[in-house]
Amino acid sequence: MKVLSVRNLTKRFGGLDAVKSVSLEVGPGETVAIIGPNGAGKTTLFQLITGAERPDGGEVYLDGERIDGLPAHVIAAKGVARTFQNGRVYGNLTVLENVLLGAHSRLQAEFGRPAGPVSGALGAIREVVTALSRPARLRRLEAELVEEAMEILSLFGDRLLPRLHQPAYSLSYANRRRTELARALALRPKILLLDEPTAGMNPTETEEMTELIRRLQARGHAILLIEHKLDLVSAVAHWVVALEAGQVLVEGTPETVWADRRLVEAYVGRTGGGAPKGGTARDGDSGAAGGRHLLRTGAGAF
Amino acid sequence: MLDQLINGLVVGNLYALTAVGITQIYGVANVINFAHGSIYMVGAFVGWMAVTWFGLPLLPTLGLVLAASALLGLLVERVAIRPYTGSGRTVLLLTTIAAGLILEQAAQLIWGPETKAFHAPIADVRFRVGGGFIGTLDLVILAVGLTTALVLWLFLKRSRLGWAVRATAQDREAALQMGVDVHQVSRISFAMAGALAGVSGLLVGLYYHSVYHTMGFSASLKGFTAALLGGLGNIPGAILGAYLLGTAESLAVAWLGSTWRDLVGIALLLGVLLFRPGGLFAATRALLPEPTVGTFIPIGRPLRIPRWALLAAAAAALVLPLVVRNGYWLQVLATAWIFGLLAISLNLITGTAGQISLGHAGFLALGAYASAILTTRLQLPFLLALVVSPLIAAAIGVVICYPALRLRGQYLAVATIGLGQGIALVALNWTSLTRGALGISNIAPPTLFGVEIASAAGFYWLTLLLLIGGVWVAERLSGSYLGRAFRAVREDEVAARAFGVGLERYKSIAFGLSAFIAAFAGVLLAHSYTYIAPDTFTHALSLQVLTMVVLGGLDSTMGAVVGALALIAIPESARFLAEYRFLVYGLLLLAMLRFRPRGLLSAAS
Numbered sequence: 001m002k003v004l005s006v007r008n009l010t011k012r013f014g015g016l017d018a019v020k021s022v023s024l025e026v027g028p029g030e031t032v033a034i035i036g037p038n039g040a041g042k043t044t045l046f047q048l049i050t051g052a053e054r055p056d057g058g059e060v061y062l063d064g065e066r067i068d069g070l071p072a073h074v075i076a077a078k079g080v081a082r083t084f085q086n087g088r089v090y091g092n093l094t095v096l097e098n099v100l101l102g103a104h105s106r107l108q109a110e111f112g113r114p115a116g117p118v119s120g121a122l123g124a125i126r127e128v129v130t131a132l133s134r135p136a137r138l139r140r141l142e143a144e145l146v147e148e149a150m151e152i153l154s155l156f157g158d159r160l161l162p163r164l165h166q167p168a169y170s171l172s173y174a175n176r177r178r179t180e181l182a183r184a185l186a187l188r189p190k191i192l193l194l195d196e197p198t199a200g201m202n203p204t205e206t207e208e209m210t211e212l213i214r215r216l217q218a219r220g221h222a223i224l225l226i227e228h229k230l231d232l233v234s235a236v237a238h239w240v241v242a243l244e245a246g247q248v249l250v251e252g253t254p255e256t257v258w259a260d261r262r263l264v265e266a267y268v269g270r271t272g273g274g275a276p277k278g279g280t281a282r283d284g285d286s287g288a289a290g291g292r293h294l295l296r297t298g299a300g301a302f
Numbered sequence: 303m304l305d306q307l308i309n310g311l312v313v314g315n316l317y318a319l320t321a322v323g324i325t326q327i328y329g330v331a332n333v334i335n336f337a338h339g340s341i342y343m344v345g346a347f348v349g350w351m352a353v354t355w356f357g358l359p360l361l362p363t364l365g366l367v368l369a370a371s372a373l374l375g376l377l378v379e380r381v382a383i384r385p386y387t388g389s390g391r392t393v394l395l396l397t398t399i400a401a402g403l404i405l406e407q408a409a410q411l412i413w414g415p416e417t418k419a420f421h422a423p424i425a426d427v428r429f430r431v432g433g434g435f436i437g438t439l440d441l442v443i444l445a446v447g448l449t450t451a452l453v454l455w456l457f458l459k460r461s462r463l464g465w466a467v468r469a470t471a472q473d474r475e476a477a478l479q480m481g482v483d484v485h486q487v488s489r490i491s492f493a494m495a496g497a498l499a500g501v502s503g504l505l506v507g508l509y510y511h512s513v514y515h516t517m518g519f520s521a522s523l524k525g526f527t528a529a530l531l532g533g534l535g536n537i538p539g540a541i542l543g544a545y546l547l548g549t550a551e552s553l554a555v556a557w558l559g560s561t562w563r564d565l566v567g568i569a570l571l572l573g574v575l576l577f578r579p580g581g582l583f584a585a586t587r588a589l590l591p592e593p594t595v596g597t598f599i600p601i602g603r604p605l606r607i608p609r610w611a612l613l614a615a616a617a618a619a620l621v622l623p624l625v626v627r628n629g630y631w632l633q634v635l636a637t638a639w640i641f642g643l644l645a646i647s648l649n650l651i652t653g654t655a656g657q658i659s660l661g662h663a664g665f666l667a668l669g670a671y672a673s674a675i676l677t678t679r680l681q682l683p684f685l686l687a688l689v690v691s692p693l694i695a696a697a698i699g700v701v702i703c704y705p706a707l708r709l710r711g712q713y714l715a716v717a718t719i720g721l722g723q724g725i726a727l728v729a730l731n732w733t734s735l736t737r738g739a740l741g742i743s744n745i746a747p748p749t750l751f752g753v754e755i756a757s758a759a760g761f762y763w764l765t766l767l768l769l770i771g772g773v774w775v776a777e778r779l780s781g782s783y784l785g786r787a788f789r790a791v792r793e794d795e796v797a798a799r800a801f802g803v804g805l806e807r808y809k810s811i812a813f814g815l816s817a818f819i820a821a822f823a824g825v826l827l828a829h830s831y832t833y834i835a836p837d838t839f840t841h842a843l844s845l846q847v848l849t850m851v852v853l854g855g856l857d858s859t860m861g862a863v864v865g866a867l868a869l870i871a872i873p874e875s876a877r878f879l880a881e882y883r884f885l886v887y888g889l890l891l892l893a894m895l896r897f898r899p900r901g902l903l904s905a906a907s
Contacts (some may be wrong), residue, residue: 050800073804082800090793093786100783101790107783121700124811131782132775142783157393187801 002027003062003222004080004191009058009068011041011246018044020246021058024224026191027108030120031213031223033233033254035242037267042226043085046193049224051075063190077105081183083197085226087176089183091169095160098168098179099149102186110141136249145186152185155212158271174205181212191222198229212234230258242266305435305555307549312440314548315447316509317501320525321532321540323375323495325674329471329535330484330491333391334712336398337378338499339522340405343515344505345371345500347413350420360374360423360442367504368497370666374405375496379489383895392658395712396852399660399845403888405447409515411881417514420507443505450498451541458537467491470536502898519841520564526716527571533581543582546570565727571720576705579713607860614767616770623759632758636830638870640823641767643772645850645862647819652848653856654780654794655812657707658715662847665817667839668695669824671729672785674742674834682698684749684829692821699817700810707809710795722844723740730836741835748829765826769863772819776859779815788812842884849887855901864902 004026011019019041026032034042047053049060051072060068067075067270081102088100111130112121130138153160156178163171168179177197182190197213198206206229213236216223233240233254240257242250244266250257257263320342326550327335348370358366382401386393422440428435458464469477470487478484506521507513532539547570547718554566578584623632644666651657672691676682682690702724706717729736736742748755748764755761778787787808790798795805828834850869853860869887873880894901 052796054802071804072799072905073802076800076802084797084800088794088797090790090797092793093789097786097789101786101803102797102801104783104790108802120807124807124814127784128779128811128815131784132778134778134782138783183801 002061004032004049004204004224005059005061005065006045006049007059007061009045009060010056011044011048011053011213012056017246019048019055022243022246022248023058024241024248024251026222026224028222029217029220029235030238030258031217031225032239032241033225033227033237034241034243035227035230035233035257036249039245040243040266040269041246042243043195044246046082046195046224046226049075050080050193073105076187077109079188081185081189081191082191082193083177083184083195085195085199087173087180087300089168089171089176089179092167092168094165095153095171095179095182096146096149096164099152099182099186100145102183103145103188106186107141107145110137139266149182149186152182155185156182174201177201177209185216189221192216194223194225194226194227196226198232206232233260304431306552308431308436308440310549310552311545312443312509312548314545315443316502316506316508316544317524317528317548318447318541318544319450319498319505320521321528321544322450322537323498324493324522324525325529325532325535325537325540326467326471327495328529329537330467330474331383331394331488332474333383333394333398333715334526334534335378335492335495336395336522337382337405338398338495338525339400339518339520340402340409341371341374341378341496341518342503342506342521342748343500343518344405344409344503344511346376346420346503346513346517347409347418347515348500349504350507350513351413351419351535353423354418356852358423363423364420364446364501364504367500371500371503372497374500375492375494376489378493378496382892383492384485389895391711392715393899395658395715396848396891397895399848400739400888400891402508402522403845403884403891407882407884407888411885413515415515417512420511420513422508428704433471433774439508443509446505447500450501454494463487463490471808517545523571523719523794524567526719527567527574527641530571530574530579530716531582533584536581536583537638539583541580546582561731563674564723565731568720568724568727572706572717572724575709575713575717575720577668579709605723612860619766620763621763629758632762634871634874635867636758636762636765638867639769640826640830641847641850641866641870642769642863643765643823643826644820644847645854645866645875646772646776646859647816647823648778648847649851649854649859650779650788650819651816653851653858653862654792654807655788657809657812658711658818659718660715660841660848661718661720661725662816662820663841663843664718664722664725665695665699665820666824666843667725667729667834667836668698668817669821670828670834670838671736671742671824672821673825674745674828675711675735677829678742678744683753684746688748688822688825691825692818695821695824696818700814702816703813704806706811707806719841720842722839722841726836726839729839736836741833741838742828743833745828745832745834747832748826753768761830772822773859773863775815775819780857780859784808784811806865846887849891853890853902858901861901 004024006022008021008023010021022045024032025074032046036042048055051070051074055068058068059066060081062078079274090101093101096203106152108127111127134282157213158183159175159178163175167174171179181197201209210232213223217236225237225302237254240251240254241248242257242263250260250263320338324335324338327333345367348412349363349367352363352366361379378398378401382397383394386397423438424438426437426439428437458468464486466477467490469480469482470484503521504518524547531543531546532541547567550570551563551566554562574582581872637891644662647660647665648662651659669691672694673687676687676690677684702721706714706721709717730738748761755764774781787803790801790803791805791808799805831838846869851862851864853864853868854863873883873886879886
């Protein structure tokens with residue numbers, strides 16, 4: 001069974017189709033990359049999958065269970081973790097607190113999950129009483145979580161461990177992005193949604209992040225990735241979905257997608273008098289090769 | 303009926319003058335100016351002075367008020383807005399509140415606390431129109447309203463400066479890059495808004511034949527309501543909203559009685575905030591234009607107070623009555639402890655969970671009324687009332703606040719004012735339960751296990767023990783995973799939700815706990831005053847508590863206690879300060895937010 005399947009997902013903002021009937025699947029241990037020019041609907045797709053925005057149509061399944069339309073915090077609790085395009089850490093919380101917060105839904109699950117006004121209120125009261133009385137079970141769980149958080153943080157070498165008790169606002173940009181990823185891992189996600197994890201990072205940091213994503217793959221994580229740096233995509237993705245104007249333009253393995261001239265047209269527009277789509281094989285080949293070059297060199301600009 | 307409609311139109315005109323300024327300032331500066339009502343009040347007093355002291359006729363009086371309140375608007379911009387550019391909007395919310403407090407107290411010092419009679423310097427002739435009457439003053443008000451609307455329209459549509467104002471309102475950054483001096487636009491908007499507010503105050507003073515130093519608060523509430531009805535930033539919308547509000551209120555007075563006027567106003571305010579926060583004329587229920595990322599005030603790390611120091615302080619406070627035998631001072635300190643409880647309860651929502659509340663007196667009122675009713679009507683013993691009242695307050699508090707919890711920032715702030723006022727107004731109008739304006743008197747002093755706590759020392763200990771309990775609860779929660787979840791909500795709602803922190807649930811918990819703790823303060827207050835009435839729980843009291851929290855440092859429980867102690871005990875130890883109390887609060891807020899936004903009890907970052 002697929003970990004995540006998205007079927008015909010649609011979102012309209014005013015008269016604009018931000019996401020139009022997009023379908024994609026992520027299998028266990030797979031990494032799927034979403035690429036596309038700015039405004040193609042990549043982040044909106046993430047917003048819909050995670051419940052930050054409600055889709056206007058289509059379905060989302062997590063391990064076969066339908067999750068579209070559920071509130072964001074419920075979807076998170078079911079095992080969907082994400083990072084944000086611009087690195088949204090909780091600035092006044094420490095690095096450790098940020099990571100521990102990633103495990104919040106697991107903690108809450110231990111002490112009563114809300115459903116309906118009455119049981120919701122009772123659950124809330126129970127949560128307060130638990131927080132006040134701090135039963136042994138809670139303390140044990142918290143201690144385990146701290147241990148787990150340290151283990152996650154050690155994935156980043158000595159980038160974050162020495163800064164454990166520093167507030168997140170004092171971190172460098174790259175470290176904030178790392179903290180965000182650590183927080184997402186603490187949720188023990190079934191699927192990890194990474195929104196441009198290397199945006200604003202220099203080549204060394206990008207290389208480090210690529211390596212890290214490989215290690216996450218080795219740990220068996222299913223990953224849905226938005227990324228502009230196509231070298232990174234080539235290095236980690238099993239499958240690439242290219243979006244344009246809210247629709248799937250091309251999809252396939254990285255090699256087949258790079259070879260598709262429609263992708264180049266989406267990024268740089270058609271050249272010449274507008275060669276008809278699906279021209280001769282020779283035309284297609286040269287176009288794709290040229291396009292790939294363009295994409296590579298231009299990657300930094302996107 | 304026609305009479306009511308004419309009345310609604312006239313009152314609507316008055317509201318429009320206030321609302322237009324609020325909405326214009328929101329448009330260009332993105333801040334709700336909470337000092338607006340105070341400028342309105344000063345305008346009324348300047349007009350009163352011109353007419354009563356100098357005997358000026360109406361037109362020069364109007365001119366004088368226009369000029370004086372425009373200057374005042376500029377002054378507010380200079381003192382409460384400009385030094386804080388770059389701070390979050392909530393900081394500006396607090397600084398405009400501070401400016402309002404200062405103006406109000408200054409007016410009281412200059413013109414005295416009593417209501418002044420104000421008679422129009424024009425002959426009062428009434429004309430028959432259909433089935434109703436219309437007076438000269440009504441005509442003046444309508445004329446001023448229409449002239450203002452016309453002049454404003456011409457200014458915005460025809461003058462270059464008007465274009466600059468509109469450009470800034472649409473997109474401040476883009477306007478700045480196009481060479482618009484947005485600071486000048488901001489100054490001009492404050493001056494214009496001030497002038498309109500002042501004229502509105504003058505006309506209201508004439509209309510109701512009275513001016514008094516607290517008249518600004520209800521006016522600003524009406525202004526907020528009208529501006530929100532029209533959609534914040536939408537000037538024609540604000541005018542329409544004002545007419546709507548004026549008419550609805552006049553009809554409510556006609557059908558239900560005069561005490562219903564404000565309740566209908568509050569209902570409209572809360573209704574529009576909850577159901578159409580973008581205003582009645584917004585095409586869709588637009589997303590609120592509030593930032594989704596970032597903390598409103600740099601919170602900073604709270605100063606770690608060692609456990610032994612806390613215990614020592616608690617022990618010292620406990621043995622104090624054995625040393626200090628002065629009953630007066632024990633009473634002052636007991637009041638400080640009550641306010642300490644109130645401040646830690648507010649800190650929980652505003653400091654820890656980041657939800658600004660300007661209606662905290664409402665929670666206090668819930669506890670006080672619950673206990674007063676339980677002990678006087680049902681003859682329940684004090685101890686039982688002490689246990690039950692906070693539960694009642696928490697339940698009611700959560701239920702009435704719940705719909706407002708999805709609002710953020712300034713919208714939530716206005717909603718909490720409305721809720722706080724709403725609680726007081728319900729207490730005023732539900733006479734069969736609360737005895738209305740008469741209040742509940744003869745509330746028995748606290749009695750524990752058959753022993754009446756009549757001595758100052760006894761009451762001191764009771765309040766102190768409850769405060770210590772409150773501190774323990776607040777600190778323990780703050781250090782738990784629940785505290786962490788509250789802070790995540792404060793820091794970034796979207797990211798909090800994305801990690802399983804359901805906003806409704808955790809905000810409800812925070813508000814419920816806050817109401818619970820505040821209600822203990824309410825019970826103590828009721829049984830120490832032995833008399834409570836709706837006007838015990840004023841908006842000023844809410845602001846007082848907020849000042850305590852900001853002074854002590856947001857998200858610092860002990861800071862809240864220290865803030866309460868300072869603001870209660872210092873004015874008592876220097877009696878001359880008591881008269882200037884709100885002036886001091888205002889200045890303190892301005893200074894703290896400028897120089898030490900993290901509060902007294904927080905470590906520098």
